[in-house]
Amino acid sequence: MLRPxxxxxxxxxxxxxxxxxxxWVLNVAIGLCKIESEKKLNGITSYGNALCxxxxxxxxxxxxxxxxxxxxxxxxxxxxxxxxxPNRLAVNVDMYCKGYADASGFEGGGIVDxxxxxxxxxxxxxxxxxxYLETLAxxxxxxxxxxxRVDAVCVSILKPGIFNETAGAGIEIxxxxx
Numbered sequence: 001m002l003r004p005x006x007x008x009x010x011x012x013x014x015x016x017x018x019x020x021x022x023x024w025v026l027n028v029a030i031g032l033c034k035i036e037s038e039k040k041l042n043g044i045t046s047y048g049n050a051l052c053x054x055x056x057x058x059x060x061x062x063x064x065x066x067x068x069x070x071x072x073x074x075x076x077x078x079x080x081x082x083x084x085x086p087n088r089l090a091v092n093v094d095m096y097c098k099g100y101a102d103a104s105g106f107e108g109g110g111i112v113d114x115x116x117x118x119x120x121x122x123x124x125x126x127x128x129x130x131x132y133l134e135t136l137a138x139x140x141x142x143x144x145x146x147x148x149r150v151d152a153v154c155v156s157i158l159k160p161g162i163f164n165e166t167a168g169a170g171i172e173i174x175x176x177x178x
Contacts, residue, residue: 060098
């Protein structure tokens with residue numbers, strides 16, 4: 001059931017009002033924060049693409065690569081199996097890392113470098129034909145876990161131009177280190 005959002009029902013201040021535009025914006029922002037807090041049900045809230053249990057929450061660093069594009073021979077449809085006509089892929093990677101101290105890096109030192117992950121994705125244009133996006137995603141997850149500080153990974157791969165009537169089609173896999 002849809003409920004009205006109280007913050008958005010707050011009327012704009014009129015010329016004779018003592019409520020300034022800044023105060024109105026703050027009232028709306030506070031209302032939206034309250035709405036955001038209502039999303040936390042039974043100790044579970046959504047952060048980006050992963051669910052976090054608030055009772056077990058720790059400080060995490062999320063290292064992200066968004067919409068890395070690469071042309072790659074991938075797919076099971078007959079028209080996707082011509083190497084001279086690769087699919088364009090949009091790849092997103094979120095690496096979740098415990099032990100992050102502050103802007104200087106991890107308690108043991110260093111940072112999680114996303115550049116090797118980007119290079120790995122870009123190397124897919126040299127791969128032989130791969131039928132399934134899941135194969136690429138699983139290989140990418142293995143690559144992310146090469147850094148021992150990465151505790152969990154979320155990978156999504158989208159074929160943005162695969163069907164005319166969609167923005168794209170693809171998969172997403174979330175994996176914790178075992």
